[in-house]
Amino acid sequence: MCGIVGYVGDRLAAPILLDGLSRLEYRGYDSAGIAVVESGKALTVRKASGKLSVLVESMKGAAPTGFSGIGHTRWATHGGPTEVNAHPHTDSNKNVVIVHNGIVENYLELKERLQAEGHRFTSETDSEVIAHLMESLMGRGLVFEEAVRMTAQRIQGAQAVVAMNVQEPGTLVAFRLGNAGGITVGYGQREMFLASDLPALLPHTSQVAFLAPGEMVSVDAREARFRSVQGAPIHKSPQAAPYDAVAIAKDGYRHFMLKEIMEQPGTVHRAIGGRVSFEPADVLLPDFPFTPAQVREVNRIVLTGMGTSLHACMVARYYMEQIAGVPAEIDNSSELRYRNPILDSRTLVVSVSQSGETADTLGAMEEAARSGAKQITICNVEGSQTTRMAHGTVFIGVGPEIGVASTKCLTGSLAALYLLATYLGKVRGTVDQARMTGLLNDLASAPRLIGQALEQREAFGRLAHEYADYYNFLYLGRGINMPVAMEGALKLKEVSYIHAEGYPAGEMKHGPIALISKDMPVVALAPRDHLYDKMRSNIQEVKARGGKVLALVTQGHHDLAGVADGLIEMPSTPYLVSPIVNVVPLQLLAYHMALERGCDVDQPRNLAKTVTVE
Numbered sequence: 001m002c003g004i005v006g007y008v009g010d011r012l013a014a015p016i017l018l019d020g021l022s023r024l025e026y027r028g029y030d031s032a033g034i035a036v037v038e039s040g041k042a043l044t045v046r047k048a049s050g051k052l053s054v055l056v057e058s059m060k061g062a063a064p065t066g067f068s069g070i071g072h073t074r075w076a077t078h079g080g081p082t083e084v085n086a087h088p089h090t091d092s093n094k095n096v097v098i099v100h101n102g103i104v105e106n107y108l109e110l111k112e113r114l115q116a117e118g119h120r121f122t123s124e125t126d127s128e129v130i131a132h133l134m135e136s137l138m139g140r141g142l143v144f145e146e147a148v149r150m151t152a153q154r155i156q157g158a159q160a161v162v163a164m165n166v167q168e169p170g171t172l173v174a175f176r177l178g179n180a181g182g183i184t185v186g187y188g189q190r191e192m193f194l195a196s197d198l199p200a201l202l203p204h205t206s207q208v209a210f211l212a213p214g215e216m217v218s219v220d221a222r223e224a225r226f227r228s229v230q231g232a233p234i235h236k237s238p239q240a241a242p243y244d245a246v247a248i249a250k251d252g253y254r255h256f257m258l259k260e261i262m263e264q265p266g267t268v269h270r271a272i273g274g275r276v277s278f279e280p281a282d283v284l285l286p287d288f289p290f291t292p293a294q295v296r297e298v299n300r301i302v303l304t305g306m307g308t309s310l311h312a313c314m315v316a317r318y319y320m321e322q323i324a325g326v327p328a329e330i331d332n333s334s335e336l337r338y339r340n341p342i343l344d345s346r347t348l349v350v351s352v353s354q355s356g357e358t359a360d361t362l363g364a365m366e367e368a369a370r371s372g373a374k375q376i377t378i379c380n381v382e383g384s385q386t387t388r389m390a391h392g393t394v395f396i397g398v399g400p401e402i403g404v405a406s407t408k409c410l411t412g413s414l415a416a417l418y419l420l421a422t423y424l425g426k427v428r429g430t431v432d433q434a435r436m437t438g439l440l441n442d443l444a445s446a447p448r449l450i451g452q453a454l455e456q457r458e459a460f461g462r463l464a465h466e467y468a469d470y471y472n473f474l475y476l477g478r479g480i481n482m483p484v485a486m487e488g489a490l491k492l493k494e495v496s497y498i499h500a501e502g503y504p505a506g507e508m509k510h511g512p513i514a515l516i517s518k519d520m521p522v523v524a525l526a527p528r529d530h531l532y533d534k535m536r537s538n539i540q541e542v543k544a545r546g547g548k549v550l551a552l553v554t555q556g557h558h559d560l561a562g563v564a565d566g567l568i569e570m571p572s573t574p575y576l577v578s579p580i581v582n583v584v585p586l587q588l589l590a591y592h593m594a595l596e597r598g599c600d601v602d603q604p605r606n607l608a609k610t611v612t613v614e
């Protein structure tokens with residue numbers, strides 16, 4: 001969603017802000033802007049609809065020259081992605097300027113009141129009300145910092161805001177309410193930075209502090225002062241940033257998505273490494289928060305997440321049931337949070353969120369916390385909101401994922417969930433030493449098998465060339481590979497904008513079969529497992545109706561060779577590990593289809609990397 005940067009120091013602000021915004025482009029956005037206070041105290045605001053490059057181009061030779069400023073990449077919620085609606089937004093007199101992530105839920109009511117006071121609004125956004133409210137409060141005699149604090153108390157909803165005031169250009173004030181994305185303070189030498197995400201800060205500093213919900217910060221070039229939005233002082237010291245900037249480079253790949261697909265043998269290895277031993281086989285989760293007695297009292301597991309992370313949950317249901325021996329269900333977080341679910345202290349809620357900032361997942365976790373459920377989260381970002389809300393975290397540990405379409409975080413989450421289930425099974429007595437050895441050996445084979453799957457990378461360019469002109473796809477799978485079919489369809493629609501649906505193959509006869517024709521290819525996951533014969537029959541049914549089938553099959557089993565129109569051959573993989581391997585060719589297919597269609601692979605239209613609004 002929206003990206004935020006801020007700078008105050010002794011260097012020119014504009015290039016730093018633009019560089020920071022370029023490092024947040026991966027989040028997805030549709031317009032961008034910066035505001036800089038120039039010497040002589042004039043405020044210069046520059047905005048552009050579309051890519052950041054449009055803004056950069058528009059400023060060539062005419063960039064503002066001040067030493068403090070704020071910048072923003074906007075993902076439209078209220079009002080279209082126009083230049084006028086782009087951030088930063090100012091008050092009527094251009095004294096106060098703000099950037100905002102989130103939704104001001106009571107903005108209409110506030111706007112009417114402010115308009116009645118004489119404030120002139122220029123955009124269709126909810127965000128603009130924030131600048132006018134600060135102006136109004138300053139008009140009543142409040143100093144800037146207090147006006148920002150009072151604004152934080154009057155707006156409703158989850159927000160992250162950075163504000164600047166022409167009268168005090170050397171100070172930036174920011175606050176965070178709820179879970180609409182973070183604010184991170186970066187400490188430099190005689191300069192300070194603010195950003196919604198670490199990648200914008202890492203070229204300048206590795207010393208950072210995070211705002212928790214309900215906190216605000218005032219920064220100048222020398223220091224950061226923290227308070228709660230209620231006014232209580234808070235002591236915070238900078239800490240070392242968890243990410244390594246080097247890991248964010250493209251490493252010679254054309255796109256982050258491709259780099260992240262290709263590095264999965266290594267990232268899955270990292271996700272497993274350090275948490276298993278093999279002599280004797282064991283899972284080690286040193287920070288696991290529950291005692292063996294508490295683990296044994298769990299009578300149900302609820303897995304929750306959104307999008308790709310929800311698909312991870314769907315696979316993990318098999319892990320929780322078949323490895324840990326606990327009944328498990330899955331729930332989309334945006335539904336779970338409003339359903340008054342029946343949860344209690346014997347329920348273990350396992351949330352999956354690579355970013356740790358997804359608004360709906362956080363809402364579901366809040367609901368779980370209210371009912372006293374035990375909570376573990378699977379997350380890739382240290383210090384993120386979900387990790388603070390859950391009793392314990394199993395980190396995915398695959399390094400920063402920059403491509404908007406999630407790839408390595410999914411395979412890493414699956415490895416983490418597999419380890420969690422194995423750990424629970426050990427404590428609950430469903431996994432004895434022999435089974436532990438088998439399970440961990442199976443998981444340890446995943447990096448090698450992914451590597452083998454990636455060896456066929458070239459073939460996907462050819463497949464994409466053959467299939468990229470179709471407008472609709474059906475993805476079918478069974479058992480533990482059914483969620484993989486859903487993920488394959490999601491990847492395809494996200495990056496290539498081709499309509500695709502993922503279904504349990506058994507469901508096909510109950511409606512989707514009406515769509516089968518030569519114009520709608522079916523991608524069928526047919527690995528040699530106990531459901532293979534059923535899958536084969538489904539493929540025959542598609543062929544009998546004139547459909548075109550691209551089948552993912554296990555190497556060496558060619559009885560679909562004369563039936564399917566195309567085959568993707570995969571190494572033979574243990575059943576429970578198979579989703580971690582089988583999803584990889586579907587990621588590659590989506591990537592190459594997007595390339596073939598000339599799509600912006602790393603920043604697909606309308607999508608955001610971190611979805612901090614509902």
Ligand code: F6R
Pocket residue numbers: 305306307308309310352353354355356357358361404405406407494609610611
């Ligand atoms: C798809 C994708 C999204 C996310 C979803 C949840 O490629 O990335 O579907 O999986 O928005 O995000 P997290 O995992 O950050 O909670």
